[in-house]
Structures are given as C-alpha cells and as structure tokens.
Amino acid sequence: MKIALTYSTKKGLRKEYCKRFAADPDDEDIPPDLFAEGDDPRTIDAIVSALQSNNHQVVSFEGDDEVAANLERNRPDIVFNVTEGLFGDWRESYVPLICERLGLPYTGSDPLTLAICLNKARCKEILSYYHIPNASFRIVYPGKDGFDENFKFPAIVKPLAEGSSKGIFDNSVVYSKEQAYDVIASCFAKYNNEPLIVEKFLPGREFTVAILGNDAEMEVLPIIGMDFSQLPTGAQPIYSYEAKWVWDRPEKPLSIFTCPAPIDDNLKSQIEALVRRTCRVLNIRDWCRLDVRLDENGAPHILELNPLPGILPNPEDNSCFPKAARTAGYTYPAMLNKVVQVAARRYGLS
Numbered sequence: 001m002k003i004a005l006t007y008s009t010k011k012g013l014r015k016e017y018c019k020r021f022a023a024d025p026d027d028e029d030i031p032p033d034l035f036a037e038g039d040d041p042r043t044i045d046a047i048v049s050a051l052q053s054n055n056h057q058v059v060s061f062e063g064d065d066e067v068a069a070n071l072e073r074n075r076p077d078i079v080f081n082v083t084e085g086l087f088g089d090w091r092e093s094y095v096p097l098i099c100e101r102l103g104l105p106y107t108g109s110d111p112l113t114l115a116i117c118l119n120k121a122r123c124k125e126i127l128s129y130y131h132i133p134n135a136s137f138r139i140v141y142p143g144k145d146g147f148d149e150n151f152k153f154p155a156i157v158k159p160l161a162e163g164s165s166k167g168i169f170d171n172s173v174v175y176s177k178e179q180a181y182d183v184i185a186s187c188f189a190k191y192n193n194e195p196l197i198v199e200k201f202l203p204g205r206e207f208t209v210a211i212l213g214n215d216a217e218m219e220v221l222p223i224i225g226m227d228f229s230q231l232p233t234g235a236q237p238i239y240s241y242e243a244k245w246v247w248d249r250p251e252k253p254l255s256i257f258t259c260p261a262p263i264d265d266n267l268k269s270q271i272e273a274l275v276r277r278t279c280r281v282l283n284i285r286d287w288c289r290l291d292v293r294l295d296e297n298g299a300p301h302i303l304e305l306n307p308l309p310g311i312l313p314n315p316e317d318n319s320c321f322p323k324a325a326r327t328a329g330y331t332y333p334a335m336l337n338k339v340v341q342v343a344a345r346r347y348g349l350s
Contacts, residue, residue: 001349003051003340004076004104005060006095008084010038012062016086031190036166036245037084046313050333051080051340068098078344079106080336082308089119089161092308107343109285109307116282117305118161120197123282130281132274133301135293137199142188154201156238157183159194163306165244167191173201173236202301204294206239207261209275210309210324211288212335213342218279220272221324225261230254248318257318259327271300278302286343289321311336 013035044060051058061070063083071079079099085091093111098104100111109117116122120137127134138151139160154175159167167187174180180198187196206228210221228237231254232247239256248254263271275290284307291303312319313332325335344350 001077001340001344002057002059002074004071004074004079005044005047005051005058006063006067006071006079006081006083007044007047007060008038008063008082008086009041009044010035012064013038013084013086016064020087031167034166035086036241037086037163039082040312042314043312046332047080047082047311047336050313050336053333054337054340056337056340063095067095068102071098071104072102076104077349078340078347079104080340081106081108082311084163084308090115092118105343105347105349107286107339109283109288113283113285114307117307118163120158120160120304121195123305124197124199126282127278127302130277132278132281133295133299134303135200135202135295135301137197140184140196140198142193142195151177151198152200153177153180155180155198156201157187158197158199159187159191160197161194162191163308165239165241168238168240170236170238170240170242172240173238174198202293202295202303204296204298206237206291206293206303207263207271207300208320208324209271209290209292210321211275211279211284211290212286212325212338214285214346217342218276219328220275221321222260222327223263223268223271224257224259224320224324225263227256227258230256244318253316253318257320257323259323267298267300274300274302278305285346287321287339289324 048058048060059074061067081095083095085094092114096106096111099106121139124134124137154173157172157174157180171183174183184196206226208224212219212221231243271292278290289306289309292300293303294300309321310319311321322332
C-alpha cells in the first residue's frame with residue numbers, strides 16, 4: 001500500500017507558535033514543556049523505516065498548513081497519523097478531519113473521539129454518564145472560583161486539554177484551597193489562560209494500558225505498572241513533567257516502569273475489563289494507551305486516554321506503548337504495521 005505518514009515535530013510546533021504569536025519560542029516566559037508533544041526526527045525516520053519494512057510505499061509530511069494539499073496531491077491508500085498540533089482541544093483532530101473531507105482512510109480514532117479525549121472534562125463527563133470510575137473534578141476558568149465547600153483535598157491541578165504531562169509538575173498535587181490557587185494562577189500565566197481541571201488525587205498505584213485492534217479482536221497488551229519509589233526523595237507519586245523529561249535522562253534512565261505489572265489476576269481482570277469498556281464507550285479505534293489509577297479502596301479508575309500514543313523507537317526510552325508491545329512479542333515494525341493492518345481491515349482494504 002501507499003501510506004502517508006503525518007506527524008508533528010518539535011521544529012514544526014515551534015514554527016506554528018511563531019506564526020500564531022510572532023514571538024520568539026525561546027522566550028524565557030514560555031513554559032519548558034510547550035513543545036513536548038512534538039516528535040524527534042529519529043522517531044519519524046523509525047516509523048518510516050518500520051512501514052517500509054512491510055513493503056509499503058511511504059511518503060511523509062509535517063501536519064502543518066500544507067498537509068491538506070500534500071495529502072490531496074499524493075492520494076495515499078491510507079494515512080498513518082501521529083499529528084499532535086499545538087493549539088486548542090481540536091488540534092489532534094486536524095489531520096483526521098482533512099482525511100474525512102478528502103475521503104482518505106486513516107489510522108486511529110475519528111475527529112470527535114480525539115477531541116473528547118484531549119478535553120479531560122468532556123471525557124470525564126461521558127465516562128461518568130456511563131458509570132465508568134474516574135476521579136471527581138472541577139473545571140476552573142480564569143476569573144472564576146471552581147471550588148465549593150464540599151470539594152475535598154488533596155487534589156491535582158492540570159491544564160484542561162494537554163498531553164505528554166504538559167502542565168503537570170511536581171507541585172501540581174495540592175493539599176488546600178490556598179495552595180491550589182497558587183498553582184492555578186501559575187498555570188493560567190504559563191498556558192495562556194487555558195481552563196484547568198482540578199480533580200481528586202487518587203492515592204493508589206498507577207498503571208498504563210495499551211490496546212491494539214478493534215471490537216472482538218481488540219488486544220489488551222501487558223499492563224505496565226509505575227514504581228514511584230524510584231523518583232527523587234520527596235517527589236510526589238505522579239508521572240510529572242519532571243519525572244518524564246528532567247529526572248529520566250538517557251544517560252541515567254528512571255527504572256519507574258515494570259511490564260508486566262506485578263499484580264494479581266483479579267486486579268488484572270478488573271483493569272482489562274475497565275479499559276475495554278472505556279474504549280467501547282468512547283469509540284476508540286485501532287490503538288490507544290489508557291492511564292489507570294487505584295483509589296483508596298484499591299478500585300481502578302480511568303485517569304485519561306491517549307488515542308495518539310507516544311511511540312519512541314529506542315527501547316531504552318520510557319515510551320510505554322512500545323514497551324507493552326515488546327513485552328507482548330511485537331517488534332517495533334510489527335507493532336506499527338499491526339496498526340496499519342487493523343485500520344485497513346476496518347475500511348475493508350484487507
């Protein structure tokens with residue numbers, strides 16, 4: 001097949017920032033994680049090589065202002081989409097919307113699902129409607145008080161529509177309304193007044209779960225457990241920006257993940273059932289990574305969904321979807337070509 005790979009690089013996201021604000025992206029006031037969702041060129045090259053290894057013809061484009069013209073001109077059989085974008089809770093939907101307009105098959109979830117999963121509040125509201133466990137929360141808008149007297153602390157403060165741990169720092173866990181207001185003010189200043197979500201902090205163990213495939217063929221890959229005791233002394237037990245990008249370095253990686261997670265069969269079954277039901281409710285397609293955390297009673301709750309999961313190729317990097325796939329027996333090329341295969345089957349192409 002002829003496959004078009006669409007992606008976002010950090011360079012491309014910096015260009016998008018400059019176009020929007022006509023400002024220097026190296027300005028000291030810009031948060032350090034602003035371009036965290038952009039891929040390194042080595043990742044893009046690895047994806048291209050993986051797809052070519054299965055005898056596919058591959059063309060690749062940055063998911064920028066030219067991507068619609070590039071896709072229309074090349075008319076691939078299918079689009080392998082990992083485009084993140086930079087602004088707004090529809091940014092991950094940009095390339096899928098273009099594909100829908102052009103009538104091109106593409107990997108992954110549809111534009112609505114991508115937008116819902118990126119907007120944590122809308123996602124949690126839907127999960128709550130279907131009685132899927134998730135932490136209680138409030139939305140905080142600039143100039144408005146998001147708390148009432150019944151809100152319980154501790155809590156965690158997050159930007160409403162970001163991924164890759166953007167805006168989640170070690171100080172994001174708060175223990176009082178006063179502490180919360182300090183973190184909220186800082187987030188508003190850093191992230192251009194993006195609304196925030198403040199949710200109950202779940203004290204239990206955390207896991208991340210990758211799925212591959214659709215419907216009855218959906219495969220839940222081996223569950224990954226997080227060991228927060230590997231973080232520096234005094235750090236909050238969360239996978240924060242510092243844990244992901246500062247304390248975890250190539251020369252000294254954090255041994256924070258265990259795959260498969262050391263859990264009993266009962267908890268494993270609970271988590272897998274929760275993940276499958278969540279994917280059905282939100283119409284997840286082809287692949288996704290879901291973060292799960294236990295409450296004070298040991299019951300699993302959905303934290304969030306990542307329908308465009310990170311796929312760093314180097315096994316030494318803490319990239320969870322490839323880590324789970326390797327544990328399940330997939331090589332990096334086999335993992336990516338399986339995504340193409342299940343998407344193509346969904347469109348009746350194979």
